Amino acid sequence: MTTLRVFEAAARHQSFSLAAKELFLTHGAISKQIKQLESDLGCALFTRQHRQVSLTTAGQRYLLQIQAALATISRATTDIRTAGTDNQSLSINVLPSLTINWLIPRMEEFKQRYPHLYVDLSIGDFNVDFNQHRYDIAIRSVTSAPQGCQYVKLMDEDLCLVCSPQLATTLHSLNDINSLTLLKHTTRPELWPLWSKQVGVTLNNDKKFGMEHFYMLSQAAVSGMGIALIPRFFIEQQLSDGSLVIPFDNHFTSPYSYYVLSPQAQRLPAKAQAFIDWLLEIFAPYRH
Incomplete structure (x- = not known):
């Protein structure tokens, strides 16, 4: 061949x-x-x-x-x-930031691989009950293994400290971040205290700005509003084009991990298994 x-x-x-x-x-x-x-x-x-x-x-x-x-x-x-996927629909519910910033730009690859599979993609960060919600697949970020469903761990959440290039010029040591606005993930208020404890920095800055999703945090950081902790895979494009930079490369893994969830069953439908297999392929560079 x-x-x-x-x-x-x-x-x-x-x-x-x-x-x-x-x-x-x-x-x-x-x-x-x-x-x-x-x-x-x-x-x-x-x-x-x-x-x-x-x-x-x-x-x-x-x-x-x-x-x-x-x-x-x-x-x-x-x-x-594509066997078993013709004329079928696949309902997927995904975290908002993951959908907007990361998954949608890659969905064309899945569509090309399974052209006869109709994908119904929605966003959400609520607890998923597959008995009530008619989803085939959900992706969530949680601090412990999900209950009442089948799941596959995709990856841990590795966060990096990022800001605009302009703000980075004002930073000479980690302690200097106290002069900047801390952009906080409002549903994960513990991230900054955990990070500061690990890297050994005392945070005494009262300038804070809260946002609900990593996508919002990334946009605020690009605009120069302050400094943020964001998963690296969320901001690959911004790091590549230079609109965000990492002033201090201190590795920090948060308590959260990403899981792909599916209803409990002896065997997953071919359409759901196809999507999970594809997810594992594209998440492979981030797994460790």
């Missing part, structure tokens, strides 16, 4: 170099695979010229058949992946 994919790419591009770039291989590896294939077939597939290649008549015939075969394999794989 690898050799056939190499041939198809080289023939489509009519270039060993472009095929190597597409398949993340070296030019030499492509050339070696093609030579082995030609030896096995007993005929030339390419005419080699200075810095370019072209298909022989046999190569042209072979390309059409190989492309059709690879397309058949691709369709068969897609059919298996």
